[in-house]
Amino acid sequence: MARLIKRSSKSRGLPPGSLVHVGEKKTEKVRITVIDYSIRNYEEKEVKNVEECFSFKPKPSITWINIDGLHEIDVIEKLGKCFEIHPLVLEDILNTDQRPIMEDFEKYIFFILKMLYIDEKSQEIHSEQVSLILGKNFVISFQESIGDVFDAVRERIRKIKGRIRKMGSDYLAYTLIDAIVDNYFTILEKIGERVESMEQDVVSNPEPELLQRIYNLKREMIYLRKSVWPLREVINNLLREESKLIKKSTHIYLKDLYDHTIQTIDTIETFRDMISGMLDIYMSSLSNKMNEVMKVLTIFAAIFIPLTFIAGIYGMNFQYMPELSIQWAYPAVWIVIIIVTISLLGFFKHKRWL
Amino acid sequence: MARLIKRSSKSRGLPPGSLVHVGEKKTEKVRITVIDYSIRNYEEKEVKNVEECFSFKPKPSITWINIDGLHEIDVIEKLGKCFEIHPLVLEDILNTDQRPIMEDFEKYIFFILKMLYIDEKSQEIHSEQVSLILGKNFVISFQESIGDVFDAVRERIRKIKGRIRKMGSDYLAYTLIDAIVDNYFTILEKIGERVESMEQDVVSNPEPELLQRIYNLKREMIYLRKSVWPLREVINNLLREESKLIKKSTHIYLKDLYDHTIQTIDTIETFRDMISGMLDIYMSSLSNKMNEVMKVLTIFAAIFIPLTFIAGIYGMNFQYMPELSIQWAYPAVWIVIIIVTISLLGFFKHKRWL
Amino acid sequence: MARLIKRSSKSRGLPPGSLVHVGEKKTEKVRITVIDYSIRNYEEKEVKNVEECFSFKPKPSITWINIDGLHEIDVIEKLGKCFEIHPLVLEDILNTDQRPIMEDFEKYIFFILKMLYIDEKSQEIHSEQVSLILGKNFVISFQESIGDVFDAVRERIRKIKGRIRKMGSDYLAYTLIDAIVDNYFTILEKIGERVESMEQDVVSNPEPELLQRIYNLKREMIYLRKSVWPLREVINNLLREESKLIKKSTHIYLKDLYDHTIQTIDTIETFRDMISGMLDIYMSSLSNKMNEVMKVLTIFAAIFIPLTFIAGIYGMNFQYMPELSIQWAYPAVWIVIIIVTISLLGFFKHKRWL
Amino acid sequence: MARLIKRSSKSRGLPPGSLVHVGEKKTEKVRITVIDYSIRNYEEKEVKNVEECFSFKPKPSITWINIDGLHEIDVIEKLGKCFEIHPLVLEDILNTDQRPIMEDFEKYIFFILKMLYIDEKSQEIHSEQVSLILGKNFVISFQESIGDVFDAVRERIRKIKGRIRKMGSDYLAYTLIDAIVDNYFTILEKIGERVESMEQDVVSNPEPELLQRIYNLKREMIYLRKSVWPLREVINNLLREESKLIKKSTHIYLKDLYDHTIQTIDTIETFRDMISGMLDIYMSSLSNKMNEVMKVLTIFAAIFIPLTFIAGIYGMNFQYMPELSIQWAYPAVWIVIIIVTISLLGFFKHKRWL
């Protein structure tokens, strides 16, 4: 449940713009890494003090500052002052229970995104909030823990793969968001496998335990949907608003990103449809099973209860029961029993219960 | 049910703008408190007569008049006259069965909001109507009872926390609405806990009593939704309409408020989805239980009814039953009984009923 | 069903604008009343011939002509000619199977509304079509039968309550529509009571007869919704279209009316949600009941069928059954019976069926 | 199913604009009738060759050409050439598996509509495609078979009923569409009767055969909806687009037609809601029935199985059963039997199963 509402009472009642970290502390120490690059130059370092970052600000080259860990409010505050970030933005960065948004502050654009990963143990989907600030020649990214989704981007900058070194800070921001969205497909692939395995079980083997699995998956989809849906609007707004920070040439990449987001949402909806269909099938399968059980009961009861009655009749101890002394009476009773049995079997055959 | 329709026959048939208090009388005496502040000065007092408030009107400082209790129509009427409020607005303030709305009257903006609290006894969510009138340099708030949601705001004004003393009446109104919306998260947290505890019970222990709990929670969500949904439009309208009363600098705070509202609605919808999923699971669990009961019945009946028949056969009193006098007949019958039992158990094993 | 489609074959195939009364004849005689008023003067009379109304047309004072009963086509036709009403409008007035609409003909605005009342006998909701024609200084209202919803308005005009005597014909039309919408709340209150009483029964006492009540209420809501929903659009159009017939000062009243309509619709939707929830609960309650029945059956059958088998064994008449002659055999059988019974009771206790 | 997809493989792979008749051949011979009229003159004739129509084209009077039967492609082609109709339009006229559309080609407006009728035998709803071409002074209508919906229009032209002879070709087209929409109400009335009769059966008498009827009706509604829904857009487009072919004075009639279409759709949705509600009730009724059956079984089994056990005990043949020789034992057993029976009846009474 913690995954659904995190916004704790900590921040309640405080004036807006108060900096309080809301969320789990997921990393021991805050790590700050700076990558500074232009077409020709490249510099990468891990800094101890946030103040070391400030020297990059006036440089014309593109600077990417990445913060892993949000619990040192001091760091966020200093960075915010240096880069002239609005206190409300800083508050949102620290509160990890936000939905994806995009806000254009003219001097910078602020993004909140959700990075998803599957917990190895519980097999549940967890999300980590990633905030991005895109300025004229810098990008600042805030993560809750040290992740690996951005590693491929770092590699591309280092090794000059693709066009990233030739493009501006907007392309860098796009690349980071694209890395997050790309990661959704990995999550969806794993969920797809779970859906597939359930599909086979649901008709052939509708066990009670399957019900729990269906419900869990349904919950995961609710959670996933909540994280991904708003992204569509975020990227659409980015496309529509004519921000000076987004160059014309980056638009085609954003359009592509938008298509990927739509595709993610499409797949989530498809899975939801399938899971909801599975629950219907599960219910029907249960009814089918019940029908089968009932038929077995009915056939046994309907055949043997009348026969037991016949046997009961001749088990009575009346002194005057003429049949009892007739020699062929016993075989006759057997014949009656056989006839009754065959007739009833025929009746059930006719009803297609056998 | 009283929570769903309060609009009593009292006000029906009266001309529009007639002042009638519709709703429960929730406080004994009407309490009027005035807080007047500017960057440097601060004054707070509880007034006996509403007329005492009028002296604050021409002052350039920000005045916040808070009315707790709506049953003294006289008070509302006088206040309305002094601050030139339209009679229809006064009627709406008194009728506590309104949905959240916002209306811009150029000279002032009128808000109706719903403050929620959980009744300690019945654990039901109740709502209290809060009306706000935002003028150029004043805010008038109307509450049904003496609440504590606004206390934190008072404290901030007193202690000069945050920027509230530097900002205008629009920021004060924003702060009050924000306090109400912030309180929704407390409610949602408590509901979240209830949802969570139900989730564990629904598969493992689908008792009839759980059904009542699910239905109650469902009702609460209907009620909650009705109170919160219209707020989205209220704040959105506030953002779109270019009212002179709302300064440019407050917009970013309203945008933040809007995001919080969306998040509240998101969470409500998530809970609704989960509760509706739980009902499906409950139904399936019931069917599973029934299946299990049926299997036990069928197994007992299918094994012992045929055996009873066999015993019945040799309980018959025919004079000529050759088996009766055979010495090994009785053990033979036992062997038949054991074979039948084992075959049937095997059959049920094969069907996975055991 | 008659309530759902009334449009009879009478009018079919006729050219558009043909005047045919479609609907039940609900009153014996057509009654025409005229109220003519200005700030100072007031005149009210019931006229015998429709021609008597015509003299009011050129007067500058506000004239309200109310027609109760639609079956005398002649009356409608003459009135239409005098006030220059389009034949299609007259056709719509006579056809009482219309949905609420508003149409602006520049010289006049035409409204169709639905007045609702609960039939005392069948407890069903019935609707009556009310048509309004709002001209520059007149309002003509058409009702199917002599109603009492407008009486309060008449009283206000007579007694100079509120501002009605100071305002124009647009305010009069607003007041009439408001009276109709106000009446919806009375209906909803009664339905609310029915919903509430059902809510208590549905979990505790899911009788088949309750099912009929749920279905009836569901039908009523479908009917109610059909009557009220279009009203939203009607009043919204009125607010958006800048008709010369609607004065600026009336807008605030229309906005208020709009809010009331939204509130009605909100409540209807809430009831629909609750009724639909109740059906789910009803189904689950039934399953719960069935489960309970099944358990009782299973417990009885599973305990006594094996015991009967044991008794059956020793009821067999084999000559060589060593147990029969053992003295302690009979008490031993009783001990076996008691052990079997206790074990099975323990088994059912373990399964929580007891 | 043929009703759902007709588009046969005949036309597939052909270049667009190829004339192929897709659909059933519903009439033996193509019948062409021409009605030519102005305020004063009137001429009506059935022509043998399509070429006879061409002489009407240059005339200033209004010409209505009606084609019954679409299988003679030659006729359509010649007509198309003479009146300068685009080949794609002709293709659409011949393909009777289109959804209602309206297209404005400046020189003419093209409509596809669906005429509905109930098949007497199968009681299924069938649709016939009616295409209209509205030119400056002509209307061409294409029907699949010789119908009677347009007869009333013909009569009105002949007998100078209403204003039809005074108005232009646009009014004629309106009249034809109105005749088709009017006919929908006849269909809906018949369906309403079926819904009503089902409503009574569904609670009192939930037979399996009723299920088939519900499903059939549901299918009919899907089909009906598919035919009528697009009409709304068709007429709305007609109202919004400022075509030169539609005179200002006809707009009010089109608005009226639009209202009728909305009303048809409203009624269809109401029926859909009711049918869907009925299925829920049917399911609940079934569960109620099942509960009743189960109770009867349980009562019989729970009373008589224990009693049979008691009788079985004293049917055992042990030599040492002291009770057997006690004189009052037999009546005592009867007393036990009566006590057990009464207790169980009391238990079931307590559970309200009796």
Next chain:
Amino acid sequence: MARLIKRSSKSRGLPPGSLVHVGEKKTEKVRITVIDYSIRNYEEKEVKNVEECFSFKPKPSITWINIDGLHEIDVIEKLGKCFEIHPLVLEDILNTDQRPIMEDFEKYIFFILKMLYIDEKSQEIHSEQVSLILGKNFVISFQESIGDVFDAVRERIRKIKGRIRKMGSDYLAYTLIDAIVDNYFTILEKIGERVESMEQDVVSNPEPELLQRIYNLKREMIYLRKSVWPLREVINNLLREESKLIKKSTHIYLKDLYDHTIQTIDTIETFRDMISGMLDIYMSSLSNKMNEVMKVLTIFAAIFIPLTFIAGIYGMNFQYMPELSIQWAYPAVWIVIIIVTISLLGFFKHKRWL
């Protein structure tokens, strides 16, 4: 499941615009065919090297280059360079897990479409991605395998059927999309047949195996819908955007195409409605069947269990049972048995269980 998410980990982490083939390799060798035509001339050839195509680029005649097979990235890359295609477009062409889109790059328009076919073996619907690039005087089409949908178009160009030789490249692109959409109707026809056959079974013969068929069909519809829905937006965008590449005269054909797409979607939705209706009916049929089984069981049990009890009574071995020695006792018991049986049969007849 592979059909639902194909986007493999291959492409993840690579910079945007990296060319990687995502999808199954469906053909052994890449086949490149070029058709070049104008009104008078016509040339068709299969080329070995992609470079052979480049000579057609400057020609004024219309050139259609068709690529079957996407696994030779080299071919796509060279073609892309020659025709100045953006790398992101090439990436999308190679990634066969895209949803239908249309993008206007001024110099060319890029389409992704889904061609559907039914797998003969599994009877599942599979889709193949078809990408189109429409330039000023060329169309390039990319298919995953050698298909036959475009054969009819080739034939029309060769044989000068229809207007294709007279029109430009935009008409050629239209014709290709039309061929794909036309093919959807073939798929829908086959699904329609399956729906029809299920409809007959669902009431009369609700076997468990039918449940699997319903679920499979439901899945197919989810898949189909996912492929076809976005097409609506694609063609609508094409109609709204005023691209220079689309001539005015082609608009009418695109409008027609749009109508066909809407019709496809309509039919898919109709099928979805019907399948969802069928599942409800299936569930109800199951309940009906269960009811029937229960009735049979109850009738047998309720009649024979009491009778067995009667027989059991007189099978007791008490020494003092006066009835046993009465001569007419045995016939009397038979009479009691017959009376009980007839009464119970009457009772069940009354309850309509027989």
